[in-house]
Amino acid sequence: MPTSYLNHYLHIDLNKGEWTPFSLPQEVLTQYVGGKGVGAYLLAQHQDPKAEPFDPSNPLIFIMGPLTGTQAPSMRSGVIFQSPVTRLFTDSYYGGFFGQELRSAGYDGLLITGRAPELSILEIDNDQVALKPAADLRGLDTYEVYEQLRPIYPQKDWRIACIGPAGENLVKFAVIDCDPHRQAGRGGGGAVMGAKNLKAIVVRGTHRIPLADPDAFKVTLRATLATMKDNASLQGFHTGGTAASIPWADVEGLLPTRNFQRGSFEGAAALGDEAQRAKYWDKDTACAACPIACTKDGSIKEGEHAGLKGDALEYESAAMLGSNLEVGDTIDAVCLGLLCDKLGLDTISAGAVLSFACEAVERGVLDADVRFGDAKSLSSMLLDIAHRYGAGDLLAEGVRAAAEKLGGDAPNFAIHVKGLELPAWGPRGAPGMALAYMTADRGGCHQRAFPILYEVGGETWKGQTYERLALEGKAQLLADVQNKLAGLDTMTTCDFARYGITEEQYLDLFAAATGRRIGLDELYQLGERIWNLTRLFNLKAGMVARDEDLPGRFKSEPLADGPAAGHFFTEADIESLRADYYAVRGWDLDGSPKPEKLAALGVEYPGG
Numbered sequence: 001m002p003t004s005y006l007n008h009y010l011h012i013d014l015n016k017g018e019w020t021p022f023s024l025p026q027e028v029l030t031q032y033v034g035g036k037g038v039g040a041y042l043l044a045q046h047q048d049p050k051a052e053p054f055d056p057s058n059p060l061i062f063i064m065g066p067l068t069g070t071q072a073p074s075m076r077s078g079v080i081f082q083s084p085v086t087r088l089f090t091d092s093y094y095g096g097f098f099g100q101e102l103r104s105a106g107y108d109g110l111l112i113t114g115r116a117p118e119l120s121i122l123e124i125d126n127d128q129v130a131l132k133p134a135a136d137l138r139g140l141d142t143y144e145v146y147e148q149l150r151p152i153y154p155q156k157d158w159r160i161a162c163i164g165p166a167g168e169n170l171v172k173f174a175v176i177d178c179d180p181h182r183q184a185g186r187g188g189g190g191a192v193m194g195a196k197n198l199k200a201i202v203v204r205g206t207h208r209i210p211l212a213d214p215d216a217f218k219v220t221l222r223a224t225l226a227t228m229k230d231n232a233s234l235q236g237f238h239t240g241g242t243a244a245s246i247p248w249a250d251v252e253g254l255l256p257t258r259n260f261q262r263g264s265f266e267g268a269a270a271l272g273d274e275a276q277r278a279k280y281w282d283k284d285t286a287c288a289a290c291p292i293a294c295t296k297d298g299s300i301k302e303g304e305h306a307g308l309k310g311d312a313l314e315y316e317s318a319a320m321l322g323s324n325l326e327v328g329d330t331i332d333a334v335c336l337g338l339l340c341d342k343l344g345l346d347t348i349s350a351g352a353v354l355s356f357a358c359e360a361v362e363r364g365v366l367d368a369d370v371r372f373g374d375a376k377s378l379s380s381m382l383l384d385i386a387h388r389y390g391a392g393d394l395l396a397e398g399v400r401a402a403a404e405k406l407g408g409d410a411p412n413f414a415i416h417v418k419g420l421e422l423p424a425w426g427p428r429g430a431p432g433m434a435l436a437y438m439t440a441d442r443g444g445c446h447q448r449a450f451p452i453l454y455e456v457g458g459e460t461w462k463g464q465t466y467e468r469l470a471l472e473g474k475a476q477l478l479a480d481v482q483n484k485l486a487g488l489d490t491m492t493t494c495d496f497a498r499y500g501i502t503e504e505q506y507l508d509l510f511a512a513a514t515g516r517r518i519g520l521d522e523l524y525q526l527g528e529r530i531w532n533l534t535r536l537f538n539l540k541a542g543m544v545a546r547d548e549d550l551p552g553r554f555k556s557e558p559l560a561d562g563p564a565a566g567h568f569f570t571e572a573d574i575e576s577l578r579a580d581y582y583a584v585r586g587w588d589l590d591g592s593p594k595p596e597k598l599a600a601l602g603v604e605y606p607g608g
Helices: 026-032 035-046 098-104 142-149 189-195 214-229 232-240 242-251 273-279 315-321 330-343 347-362 375-387 391-395 399-406 431-439 474-489 503-514 520-540 571-585 595-601
Strands: 009-013 018-022 060-064 077-082 089-094 109-113 120-125 128-133 159-162 176-178 182-184 198-204 281-285 295-299 309-311
Touching (some): 026 035, 026 520, 035 089, 035 109, 035 474, 077 098, 089 520, 098 159, 142 330, 176 189, 214 503, 242 273, 242 315, 273 295, 273 330, 309 330, 330 347, 330 375, 347 391, 347 399, 375 391, 431 571, 474 503, 474 571, 503 520, 520 595
Parallel strands (some): 009 109, 120 198
Antiparallel strands (some): 009 018, 089 182, 159 176, 159 198
């Protein structure tokens, strides 16, 4: 029977210059489906969790879901690796068209190991694979890479993933830029790619993705698109993008300001969607098969940067490079974001690292020319980080390593969890969000669950409402949402589309595409299975319960503003949240899954 499962993967050994196709046993696909699940399985199978961050044997895995490349709306793709900055399991997702092209070339995933003998381009043309020299691309930023490669690999036929100078220089929070400028941004995948001497991967695919039941798929697709069209949240994403959340976060005291010292910013209006629309946006853009078009392309109309073009600042970038740095000018913030895109830097981590550096300079523990609110010095420091010049070499290691090197009180204002710099949602006014940061499998992350929706946004979960600052009940809420989202990440669904597509609709699309029916309970159990597998990986990598903590600032400094002003976390709060969560998860007091939990889920660690 036809199915959208290709079950065709490609192992690329850069040491030997060899590429070998392989398939996975059916029981692996049954247990882990695709996307995050299969990626986690492959990483556990091929990665030594104790290896050095840039050991050539470490795999870099490009992974897609069984709906990627079909007309199912708003599907994404992922990159799986062990992060060089956290030393934890990491899954980083991106939009655009690159993953769809890989599927059209006939692959559900790439497993890349080894190190090329020279800076190289990996070329995949359906079943033809080649490694080509890329010395002429050395040092180029991502925009320049596309410019150089497009005459050879025109966009109508080829898609490109590349790194900028930050990836070449092994900056621990370098990104992989996926055509067109959609980043696999978190955890340092660009550095892993740079360590493999890969400057770019170019792909051309000409195959169609087969469907188990094309007629049922069309019917379900039409119903899903109709639901999305009528959804107010998705209409809001289309109109204002994620930057429309800036005013709400500011009012609620959730907007990080001055290295998370405050939760609101007097210049917030300059960072939101209305200001960007007036001064920068030109047109709506969308990823493959996406009706939302939440991204906006823009250009700077006047001043010294006139003519500079690129993507809009999404919420995370606007907050981390705007309010968190006390940059209150729209174009200054946009320019910082575009510079990160060119250099190949994660905007979230870059904003956190810069704000840490500004505060360290003010406190006299770092000798560097970088200041809050000064776009020129901030831009200069981004360049130094990407090229590892001066103080930029220290900051390129991330805030945890930089704070440990500086010593003294620096770790207290280094805003990270388990080494991953926090995104732009202050947790002191939302304990569930704090617990989400503490327990996320890849480190401080808001995309594994977003309890703020229920604590502050007024949404209900299974008919239940939640008091904003209460601790009780947050662990069960969090685990449920983590399981749901991990299950959906096996299909690599888009975070924003989830607001307008029900789980049932995703499962109907999956059934029509693959011929396999999954129920809601099975979806949640699938997510729980994956969550326990990634947990085992992280424990083998050396993570311990005390790592699941919050930055010192959130435990010693009350929130200065907003509805939750005065709130902070005590050690007792942290211990209570963590213990409740472990109990809900069926883990022991040290955060290790109990044997009976693993047996019930059928989890066996594939790496031994």
